[in-house]
Amino acid sequence: MATDPPLTFPSLSSLEEAASAKVPPRIWAYIQGGSGDERALEGNREAFRRWRLRPRVLGDVSTVDLGTTLLGTSVHAPFFVAPTAYQGEIHRDGEVGTARAAAGLGILGIYSTLSSASLETIASAAGAGPRWFQLYLQPEFARSRRLVERAEAAGYRAIVVTADVPVLAVRDRQASGGFAIDASLPLGNGPDVTPPPRGPTRDGARYTLRTEAATTWTILDQLREVTRLPLAVKGILTAEDAREAVRHGAQAIVVSNHGGRQLDAARPSLLALPEIVAAVDGKAEVYLDGGVRRGVDVLIALALGARGVGLGRPVLWALAWGGSDGVGRYLSALGTELATSMALSGRRSIAEIDPSLVEPNPPLHIFT
Numbered sequence: 001m002a003t004d005p006p007l008t009f010p011s012l013s014s015l016e017e018a019a020s021a022k023v024p025p026r027i028w029a030y031i032q033g034g035s036g037d038e039r040a041l042e043g044n045r046e047a048f049r050r051w052r053l054r055p056r057v058l059g060d061v062s063t064v065d066l067g068t069t070l071l072g073t074s075v076h077a078p079f080f081v082a083p084t085a086y087q088g089e090i091h092r093d094g095e096v097g098t099a100r101a102a103a104g105l106g107i108l109g110i111y112s113t114l115s116s117a118s119l120e121t122i123a124s125a126a127g128a129g130p131r132w133f134q135l136y137l138q139p140e141f142a143r144s145r146r147l148v149e150r151a152e153a154a155g156y157r158a159i160v161v162t163a164d165v166p167v168l169a170v171r172d173r174q175a176s177g178g179f180a181i182d183a184s185l186p187l188g189n190g191p192d193v194t195p196p197p198r199g200p201t202r203d204g205a206r207y208t209l210r211t212e213a214a215t216t217w218t219i220l221d222q223l224r225e226v227t228r229l230p231l232a233v234k235g236i237l238t239a240e241d242a243r244e245a246v247r248h249g250a251q252a253i254v255v256s257n258h259g260g261r262q263l264d265a266a267r268p269s270l271l272a273l274p275e276i277v278a279a280v281d282g283k284a285e286v287y288l289d290g291g292v293r294r295g296v297d298v299l300i301a302l303a304l305g306a307r308g309v310g311l312g313r314p315v316l317w318a319l320a321w322g323g324s325d326g327v328g329r330y331l332s333a334l335g336t337e338l339a340t341s342m343a344l345s346g347r348r349s350i351a352e353i354d355p356s357l358v359e360p361n362p363p364l365h366i367f368t
């Protein structure tokens with residue numbers, strides 16, 4: 001299990017490998033795994049290579065400012081911690097460690113319904129730091145409502161409704177690694193959360209129904225009636241669904257294929273981004289997650305119209321590597337790399353990152 005971190009933080013290139021040595025194989029399979037044969041997972045990274053940068057020079061980049069707002073929340077960087085379940089299984093610091101590190105740097109953290117710590121405990125670790133709550137809908141609406149009320153009372157500033165898990169995908173790597181999502185995993189949010197059903201086993205013969213399989217867009221109208229917090233919908237990959245989300249009052253959209261963990265062969269989120277930005281036409285904020293690893297990835301996504309980008313696995317690697325300290329060092333290193341890449345491309349502020357910064361790379365054979 002976790003040990004005390006060595007003095008030197010690994011480079012962003014070596015963090016993944018360094019983290020793999022810190023956790024048991026079943027936890028590594030949980031973090032890394034995608035669905036099916038992991039085409040969607042691979043596609044997320046490949047998509048970033050479809051774009052390259054058009055840097056400008058001699059534009060006085062002696063100061064670079066990463067600050068922006070996400071749904072009115074002031075943040076020190078345009079990247080945020082994406083919601084990920086069961087962080088307590090990865091390191092004893094769990095979500096409390098992640099929240100402390102992100103909040104200390106003024107970085108937005110989104111925390112999962114399936115957190116190991118309670119949302120109130122996470123909130124106290126975050127203190128005045130920016131935080132949003134990710135909602136997995138519960139079998140009875142009263143429970144979803146209760147979670148939203150608790151989040152509102154605990155100072156979370158937006159509700160992120162995850163829409164791409166009506167059923168749990170078949171995740172071969174996770175299943176064969178021995179990580180079963182089931183009732184035995186401790187859940188911090190207590191009686192308001194129904195433990196997810198047992199994940200599919202290696203035979204993959206049946207899909208596992210989650211409770212929200214019957215949910216439709218009207219859930220956003222229902223949620224609107226029970227909270228004044230802004231609503232974001234996470235897990236959108238088409239212009240059609242982006243328009244539906246806006247029509248039902250979503251103030252933000254997270255373009256995401258769930259880090260390649262749900263529909264395999266789903267399009268990479270980065271490829272979906274431009275049509276969604278166009279469809280939303282400024283009526284909601286658009287964020288992206290999936291495959292964001294380096295400062296230049298953040299630049300590319302922002303140039304293509306994302307207002308913010310989420311980090312899933314990299315935060316978990318940092319947590320595995322060194323708990324709260326690891327997450328803090330990782331987020332700082334990414335901020336430094338983003339600021340450096342902005343300076344090298346002649347951009348002094350987030351507002352200066354515009355579509356002229358990117359151009360398509362010659363198509364890779366996999367996309368032709």
Ligand SMILES: Cc1cc2nc3c(=O)[nH]c(=O)nc-3n(C[C@H](O)[C@H](O)[C@H](O)COP(=O)(O)O)c2cc1C
Pocket residue numbers: 030031032044082083084085112113114134162234256257258259260261289290291292310311312313314316
């Ligand atoms: C281990 C793990 C657990 C996750 N748990 C959740 C979750 O509880 N709720 C959710 O909306 N998304 C969850 N996600 C998806 C992430 O929020 C995000 O969409 C994805 O990880 C982004 O891709 P990346 O890992 O390439 O950065 C999880 C992802 C991982 C890797």
